[in-house]
Every structure is written in structure tokens, then in C-alpha cells.
Amino acid sequence: MLAVTKEPSHSPYLDIPSPLGIVVAEYRLEPGSAQAYPVVKGQYIQIIDVAGSQCSDFLAFAEDSANVSRSEIDRQEIDSTVTRTLNGIANPQAGLHGKYFSQTLQPMVEVIQSTCDRHDSFLLACTSRYYEDAGYPGHPSCSDNFNQVLAPYGIQPRPGWPAINFFFNTHINDTNHVTAAESWSRPGDYVLLQAHQNLLCASSACPDDIDPANGWQPTPIHIRIYAAHQTFPRLTGTRIAADLPLRLTQESAFTPRIRSLTDDLSEYNSFWVPSSFAHQGDLAEYWALREKAALMDLSALRKFEITGADAFALLQYAFSRNVEKITAGHCAYGCLLNPHGGIVDDGIVFCFSPTHYRYVGNCDSDGDWLAKIAQHQGWSATVTDISPQVHNLALQGPASGSILAPLITPISPSLDSFSLHHLGYFQFEPVWIDDIPVLLSRTGYTGELGYELFVHPRYGPQLWNRLMAAGKPQGLQPLGMNALNRARIEAGLLARGYEFDDLTSPYQAGIGWTVAMKKPDFIGKSALEAIRQHPPRVTVGLVLQGNEVAAHGQCVFAQGERWRVGHITSATFSPILNKSIAIAQIAPEYAQPATIVEVGLLDGIKRRIEATVGPLAAFDPTKSRARS
Amino acid sequence: MTHQIMAHQIMTHHLWDMAGVDGLAMAKSLFGEAIGHLAPFQSLETTIQHENCSVLRLCDYNFRIAYAGAFDRLIAQQLGPQYCIWIKQYDWLGRMQITLDRLPALIEQASVRAPHRLANLPNNQAVPAQLDDIALVIWRHYIQGQPAVEIHASQSHLTCLKTKINQP
Numbered sequence: 001m002l003a004v005t006k007e008p009s010h011s012p013y014l015d016i017p018s019p020l021g022i023v024v025a026e027y028r029l030e031p032g033s034a035q036a037y038p039v040v041k042g043q044y045i046q047i048i049d050v051a052g053s054q055c056s057d058f059l060a061f062a063e064d065s066a067n068v069s070r071s072e073i074d075r076q077e078i079d080s081t082v083t084r085t086l087n088g089i090a091n092p093q094a095g096l097h098g099k100y101f102s103q104t105l106q107p108m109v110e111v112i113q114s115t116c117d118r119h120d121s122f123l124l125a126c127t128s129r130y131y132e133d134a135g136y137p138g139h140p141s142c143s144d145n146f147n148q149v150l151a152p153y154g155i156q157p158r159p160g161w162p163a164i165n166f167f168f169n170t171h172i173n174d175t176n177h178v179t180a181a182e183s184w185s186r187p188g189d190y191v192l193l194q195a196h197q198n199l200l201c202a203s204s205a206c207p208d209d210i211d212p213a214n215g216w217q218p219t220p221i222h223i224r225i226y227a228a229h230q231t232f233p234r235l236t237g238t239r240i241a242a243d244l245p246l247r248l249t250q251e252s253a254f255t256p257r258i259r260s261l262t263d264d265l266s267e268y269n270s271f272w273v274p275s276s277f278a279h280q281g282d283l284a285e286y287w288a289l290r291e292k293a294a295l296m297d298l299s300a301l302r303k304f305e306i307t308g309a310d311a312f313a314l315l316q317y318a319f320s321r322n323v324e325k326i327t328a329g330h331c332a333y334g335c336l337l338n339p340h341g342g343i344v345d346d347g348i349v350f351c352f353s354p355t356h357y358r359y360v361g362n363c364d365s366d367g368d369w370l371a372k373i374a375q376h377q378g379w380s381a382t383v384t385d386i387s388p389q390v391h392n393l394a395l396q397g398p399a400s401g402s403i404l405a406p407l408i409t410p411i412s413p414s415l416d417s418f419s420l421h422h423l424g425y426f427q428f429e430p431v432w433i434d435d436i437p438v439l440l441s442r443t444g445y446t447g448e449l450g451y452e453l454f455v456h457p458r459y460g461p462q463l464w465n466r467l468m469a470a471g472k473p474q475g476l477q478p479l480g481m482n483a484l485n486r487a488r489i490e491a492g493l494l495a496r497g498y499e500f501d502d503l504t505s506p507y508q509a510g511i512g513w514t515v516a517m518k519k520p521d522f523i524g525k526s527a528l529e530a531i532r533q534h535p536p537r538v539t540v541g542l543v544l545q546g547n548e549v550a551a552h553g554q555c556v557f558a559q560g561e562r563w564r565v566g567h568i569t570s571a572t573f574s575p576i577l578n579k580s581i582a583i584a585q586i587a588p589e590y591a592q593p594a595t596i597v598e599v600g601l602l603d604g605i606k607r608r609i610e611a612t613v614g615p616l617a618a619f620d621p622t623k624s625r626a627r628s
Numbered sequence: 629m630t631h632q633i634m635a636h637q638i639m640t641h642h643l644w645d646m647a648g649v650d651g652l653a654m655a656k657s658l659f660g661e662a663i664g665h666l667a668p669f670q671s672l673e674t675t676i677q678h679e680n681c682s683v684l685r686l687c688d689y690n691f692r693i694a695y696a697g698a699f700d701r702l703i704a705q706q707l708g709p710q711y712c713i714w715i716k717q718y719d720w721l722g723r724m725q726i727t728l729d730r731l732p733a734l735i736e737q738a739s740v741r742a743p744h745r746l747a748n749l750p751n752n753q754a755v756p757a758q759l760d761d762i763a764l765v766i767w768r769h770y771i772q773g774q775p776a777v778e779i780h781a782s783q784s785h786l787t788c789l790k791t792k793i794n795q796p
Contacts, residue, residue, distance in 0.1 A: 096742055096743060262743060263742040263743040263745065264742070264743030275743075276667075276743075278743065278744070278745040279745065279748065279749065279750055279753050280667060281666075281667020281668055281669070281670060282667060283664070283665060283666060283667040283668075283670075284665065284666075284667045284670065285667075287665045546649070546650075547649050547650050547652065547653055547689075548649050573652075573688070575664050575665070578653075578656070578664070
């Protein structure tokens with residue numbers, strides 16, 4: 001142990017981030033060393049990669065209450081196989097699936113925070129054997145280092161320790177090989193764990209200098225132990241782009257209300273979002289949406305204000321729709337494009353005036369992209385990320401209008417006679433709900449009549465409560481992401497990462513209708529003129545025979561043939577259609593309605609399911625409900 | 629006597645488990661479209677051939693039916709080659725019943741794993757739970773027209789479970 005402090009955080013170490021709370025012990029592990037240390041139940045362990053690209057293997061053994069080691073047989077230690085099995089993921093992540101378990105299925109430690117999302121739970125800590133086989137007999141190893149530091153605690157040596165290898169970048173590739181490469185971690189990246197038992201822990205600063213695992217240059221690891229009875233928020237750090245800061249998982253203004261109704265939240269686009277609600281479940285939420293009304297938190301969307309004399313010119317050039325047709329009070333769905341015709345992001349442009357627009361999309365980088373175009377073109381347009389100031393709910397379902405109508409009054413005094421039925425499809429209006437200023441738009445992501453409500457976070461809990469109370473008599477229920485995903489697949493609505501990415505054109509993704517080819521010029525126009533003649537694949541809806549549900553990535557074959565014509569992008573069982581449905585991208589030659597194709601389930605060979613090509617939206621393809 | 633398990637002596641139904649890729653389709657054909665509205669661990673009450681019947685959905689394709697009659701023979705009449713399902717009575721699965729007023733005490737004793745919750749367990753809702761080391765399903769629903777709480781656990785744990793639940 002190198003230092004002990006009881007104050008909140010005056011660390012003598014200047015090469016690492018400041019302490020997160022009250023430190024009770026800290027250890028600096030020099031490159032190629034290991035350290036054993038006790039941790040009391042409730043305390044926190046922060047493992048910091050000081051210089052970046054450095055792996056740190058981790059062991060934890062349960063101690064009894066008297067802090068006396070148990071016998072070797074009885075001692076509980078972290079078991080990676082148990083951990084993967086109980087969590088259903090390769091590595092625990094902060095949140096519902098955050099615990100590392102022992103061989104008797106007891107929680108040992110829990111991930112509270114992680115700023116690097118690539119660790120290894122499959123391989124041993126490095127062993128002498130590894131180095132010997134590579135021609136380095138006598139090379140230090142993490143396993144040998146662990147043996148040395150654990151010996152005083154009566155723990156028998158092992159030739160290889162099955163450790164949790166933090167920051168070790170391994171991956172199981174398509175050919176079932178475990179590959180390893182340089183760590184993804186940057187200087188100061190860390191993992192924060194909370195002990196669920198009294199533990200003896202051991203950490204290493206891996207000595208591997210013979211391959212890229214530690215960037216060929218082992219560097220130090222720093223361990224901090226924080227006092228129990230502190231609370232640290234659960235979060236995961238995500239890097240969106242090389243030039244953007246680490247993004248930490250955050251709560252929306254509505255999350256505290258949502259947490260009172262469910263513990264089933266997961267990280268989505270750097271926000272905590274509910275998957276489903278307790279005593280309810282995704283099907284009940286889904287049916288509430290389709291038959292009554294549902295309320296969902298869509299604050300993970302990113303919002304950018306585009307203002308200035310050339311705001312119109314910027315969007316006319318960057319956005320796929322003809323922005324001339326988007327007049328004040330109207331909005332339109334489309335996509336941001338790149339020069340080769342790929343979709344940078346999909347989203348909605350709101351027009352307040354020709355010098356004031358709002359873009360609502362998915363990515364933090366959208367604003368940078370728009371600003372870069374404006375700068376490159378020499379246009380006078382300012383792009384401002386207003387996401388922190390604007391969170392949003394969606395109230396969707398056939399009863400959404402009747403719930404909302406009595407609650408709203410227009411903010412504009414000139415609209416005394418305004419009522420909700422004046423608000424047309426893809427129109428918006430600033431309104432009051434009680435004393436809450438809300439931007440109300442008739443938009444959604446469900447294929448239902450519905451509205452989105454944009455609000456300052458300080459009004460979030462109040463708005464949630466108001467809407468839930470008002471909707472209760474009509475069966476309004478909160479809706480999680482599982483039900484939303486089912487509904488959006490039925491409605492043929494795209495999801496980033498599933499139906500499109502920046503290599504996918506709108507013609508392939510099924511939103512070619514959003515491209516205003518008659519515009520004189522826009523980003524990607526020349527590429528798209530060529531692509532639209534014959535896109536490599538087009539997006540269609542499939543209705544599968546039988547009740548089995550396909551999965552993202554499964555192959556679509558020509559009927560009776562061995563060769564593929566496309567792949568599944570999303571799939572679900574549609575309760576309202578009582579059919580297994582999918583969205584697929586297939587060669588245009590097979591995209592005619594009523595064409596029979598085959599979906600390859602399992603290995604693609606063992607079971608082929610016939611599917612019929614249909615419209616992208618299997619449910620209400622004309623959007624009659626949303627437009628009603 | 630209100631603290632005693634009382635209804636296990638009078639339970640008349642059997643537990644039938646039904647599952648398979650066509651489990652939902654078969655459940656709809658038997659119980660109607662409402663079954664498709666249930667989320668996992670939700671249930672509904674219905675009748676089959678004038679007998680009360682409770683249907684608990686366990687996951688997308690899996691159902692547990694509390695029914696006094698020969699459910700297997702009943703659906704054998706409907707089971708065509710288009711349905712890929714099985715129906716079983718697990719001999720290792722035991723059940724007991726407590727009155728609704730005992731539910732708060734049981735909730736006090738039991739625990740659940742996230743994201744499940746015991747608090748405010750509504751009618752026609754079940755939850756997988758643990759009582760000390762014993763795994764159980766706590767299912768709140770109507771039995772013979774009366775609100776009740778049915779508990780499913782391994783047969784081998786039933787005696788111990790009854791003792792634990794009856795402890796003040």
C-alpha cells in the first residue's frame with residue numbers, strides 16, 4: 001500500500017483523474033507487477049489505466065467475516081463462466097447485468113462505472129507457458145505475479161489464473177477464434193467496482209511486452225479503494241468519435257419517475273432507458289400502445305438548433321428532403337447524407353422560420369457534421385446542441401389525442417381557437433400544459449396516432465406525472481424499449497445500426513422517398529443518382545410462415561437455392577397481425593411484392609422458413625392510423 | 629388459523645405446462661385472442677368445458693394452466709400436425725396455496741432478482757422469487773372464484789416451504 005487518505009480526494013498522483021470520493025487506500029502497480037489487497041463489503045475498487053493501452057487482470061476471493069481465509073476448496077472466487085451465464089453477456093456492464101459471480105452464483109463485485117467497454121472474460125491471465133511457447137522462457141507473467149502476492153494469504157499457486165482481464169481487448173470472430181489486439185483504453189480510463197462481500201482482491205499491471213496487448217510497452221495501473229456508504233451513479237462511458245469527449249450514461253428528466261416503476265433499464269445512446277415495466281411487460285405495453293395509449297421517454301434523441309441567414313441553405317444542402325416545402329410550424333422526416341450517398345443519420349427537421357430550424361436525430365456528431373458543412377461552404381449558420389435543455393416524451397396510441405386535448409392551450413395568443421385537431425400530421429405548436437411550456441409535435445416512432453412533447457428538463461417529472469394522471473382513465477401505460485421495438489418493426493420504421501449506417505443509401509434503407517432529387521444540389525446527389533438506378537439491395541417487409549422469429553443478420557435465400565439474396569435487419573412477432581414478421585434488405589430482383597424467399601434460421605441450412613415479400617410496414621402500410 | 633396455510637387441502641386443479649414454437653398459437657386457439665395480450669408472468673381466468681381455468685404465461689411460447697380436468701386429452705382433440713407443442717405435468721413441480729391476507733407476510737419473507745418486483749403484486753400476476761434458498765413462483769390469481777395466492781416450487785421443497793411460510 002502506498003498511501004492512505006480519509007479525506008475526499010487529495011491524491012498525490014497527478015497523472016490520473018481526481019478521486020471520485022473518499023479514498024481509504026490506493027496502490028500504484030508498477031509495470032509488470034501485481035498487488036493483493038483487502039476490500040470490505042460495500043467499498044469500491046477503482047482500477048485506473050494510468051497511461052492507456054494497459055491491461056490489468058483481476059481476481060477476487062471471498063473472505064469470511066473474521067477476515068480469515070477459508071480452505072482452498074470452500075473459498076469463493078469470481079467465476080467468469082457463471083458470470084457470463086447469469087448475465088447473458090460476455091462482460092458485465094453497469095446496470096442490471098453488472099455483477100461478477102462466484103462459482104456458487106453469489107455476487108462478488110459489481111460494475112458501477114466503466115469508461116472503456118472492452119475487457120476480456122474468456123482467457124487466463126497471462127502465463128509462463130504463453131511466453132515460453134513464444135520463445136521467452138522466464139518472462140514474468142500475471143499468473144506468476146498473482147501466485148507471489150497471494151501466497152502470504154495461503155492461496156495455492158496455479159500455473160494460470162482465470163482472471164477478469166480488464167482493458168484486455170479480445171474478441172471472438174466469425175470463425176470462432178479468440179483474437180487479441182491492443183487495448184482500447186485511453187489514459188485515465190477506469191473501471192469502478194463495488195464489493196458485494198468482504199474480499200481479498202489481486203490486480204496486475206500486465207508485463208506482456210511481446211505483443212500488442214499493452215501497446216508493446218507495459219505501463220502502470222493505479223488502484224483506489226473508496227469507502228463504503230458512498231453512492232456513485234452507474235454509468236458507462238462511450239466514445240462517439242475521436243474528436244468528441246467521452247460520453248457518460250445519463251438520466252433524462254423522466255428517469256426518476258421511470259425508476260419508480262421498473263428496475264429494468266439499460267443503456268441506450270448514452271441514456272438510461274426502460275426495457276419494460278414491472279408487473280406489466282412489453283406485451284401489455286405494446287397493446288396499450290395499439291389499443292389505448294402509451295407514454296415513452298425519447299430523450300436519448302439529440303436536438304440541434306440551426307439558426308442564421310443561411311440556416312435554410314445548410315439544411316437544403318445537408319438534409320435529404322426539399323426544405324423549401326417545410327414551412328414554419330411543419331416538420332419532415334428525412335436523413336443527413338454523406339458524399340457517397342450513405343446515411344449519416346435519420347431525423348426530423350422542424351421549421352420555425354427560414355432562419356431557424358431544429359434537427360432531431362440520433363447522434364452527438366450530427367451537429368458537428370452540419371457545422372462542418374456550413375463552415376466549408378462559408379455559410380452563416382450556427383448549429384447549437386440543445387439536447388441538454390430539451391428532453392422529450394412521446395404520447396402515442398389511438399387515445400393519445402383525447403388524453404392530450406383537454407390539457408393544452410396554445411402559447412401564441414393569436415391562436416385562441418387552436419385545438420389539438422388543428423395540429424396536422426408532421427406539424428408542431430408551442431403549447432402550455434398547465435404551466436409547463438411544451439413544444440408539441442404530431443410525430444412518433446410507432447405507426448400510431450401520436451405526439452411528441454419537448455420540454456425543459458426542469459419540468460420533466462411534472463409533465464410525466466400530469467400525463468400519466470390524465471391518461472390513467474383511458475388506460476395509458478408507460479412503454480419500454482422492447483415494446484417500442486416491436487411496434488416500430490411492424491410500422492416499418494428504421495433503426496440506426498439495424499436498417500442503416502453511413503454505408504447504406506436511402507434507396508437501400510427503404511427511405512428513397514425522402515430524397516428530393518429535384519433539388520439543384522445536395523450532398524451525395526451524384527452518388528445517389530447512380531445508386532437509385534439499381535441499389536445493391538432494397539428494404540422490404542417479410543411475413544414468415546409459422547411462428548418462429550428471425551433475427552438480425554440471418555440470411556435470406558432465393559427459394560430452393562443455396563445462394564443468398566439478402567439478410568434480415570430486424571424481426572419480431574407481431575401480436576396485432578399474429579404473424580412472425582421481419583424487415584430485410586434483399587436484391588431488387590427479389591423485392592417484388594408476393595415473391596417467396598426463404599429465411600435461413602439457425603445455421604441457415606438446418607431450417608429454412610418461407611417468407612413472403614411485402615411492404616416495408618407490415619402493419620398499416622399507408623400510415624392511416626398515424627395520419628388519422 | 630389465519631396464519632396457517634389453508635387452501636392446499638381444497639385445491640382441485642392440476643398444473644399443466646404447455647410449450648413449443650406454436651405455444652402461443654395453440655393458447656390462442658384454446659383461450660382466445662386475449663392470451664396474446666399477456667406479458668410473461670401475467671395470467672387470465674377463463675373456463676374450459678364449464679371448469680374454471682387459469683392460464684399463466686411464462687414466456688413468449690410457454691404457458692402453465694391450472695385446470696381440474698384432463699387438459700392433455702382436451703387439447704389432443706385440437707392438436708393437429710400444424711401445432712408444434714408439448715403438454716406435460718411435471719411430477720417434480722409442487723404447488724400450495726395461501727390466502728390473500730398472507731401475501732404481505734410472504735412478500736416480507738421472500739426476495740426476487742431484478743428486474744422482478746414483489747411490491748404491489750397485482751392480481752393475475754406471478755413473479756419468480758426466492759424464500760431463503762428455495763425457488764418459487766408466487767402467483768396471485770383467482771382459484772374457484774376466490775382471490776388467492778398460489779405458490780409453485782419443487783416437490784422436494786414443499787414441506788419445508790410450508791413450514792417457513794407458516795412461521796410467524
